[in-house]
Every structure is written in structure tokens, then in C-alpha cells.
Amino acid sequence: MTYPSYSAQKPSASVRPSIASSSWQLLKRSLVNFGKRAIAYFTQDREPIVSQRICANGQVVWTIHDPYTGQSTTCYSVAEVRAWLESRYSYRYNL
Structure with missing residues (x-):
């Protein structure tokens, strides 16, 4: 076989x-x-993004978005924008 x-x-x-x-x-x-x-x-880019718009009542409004933290804020004057930016940088670099 x-x-x-x-x-x-x-x-x-x-x-x-x-x-x-x-x-x-x-x-x-x-x-x-x-x-x-x-x-x-x-x-x-991790720099803040600042955009400006004009409301229906004619007031200028700035919106700031921080890609580093993911937070956004609305400001109603240039002084507020400047203060927010300065606080952001002083907070990040003083850690």
C-alpha cells in the first residue's frame, strides 16, 4: 500500500x-x-488670537482665544485686552 x-x-x-x-x-x-x-x-501657534467686532449698538468688542489653555474671553476696551494679555504672560512665566 x-x-x-x-x-x-x-x-x-x-x-x-x-x-x-x-x-x-x-x-x-x-x-x-x-x-x-x-x-x-x-x-x-500658541499665541492668543484676538478678534474685534462691532455690536449692533456700535460698541467695539474684542474676543481673545488662548490656544495654549483653550480658554476664551470677551473684553470691552483696549485696556481690558492689554490687562488680560499681561496677566497671561506673567502667569505663564512666573510658574
């Missing part, structure tokens, strides 16, 4: 490169995306 011989077959050469290639492409894409996010995080 003879038994058929079974041997472990290696995947064909045409299958292996496509799997390795797609894995490499996925890794490469992930690393590129990570690098882009890291650069964006470390180079983002």
Missing part, C-alpha cells in the same frame, strides 16, 4: 512580495502620518 506524500508547500513567489509590499506600505503610511501629526503639534 502506498500513501500519497504530503509536504509543506511554500507560498508561491508571486504571493509573498505583494503581502510584504502591502505591509511595508501600511507601515510607511502610518509613520508618515505620525510624523505629520507630530510636526503639526510641535509647530502650532
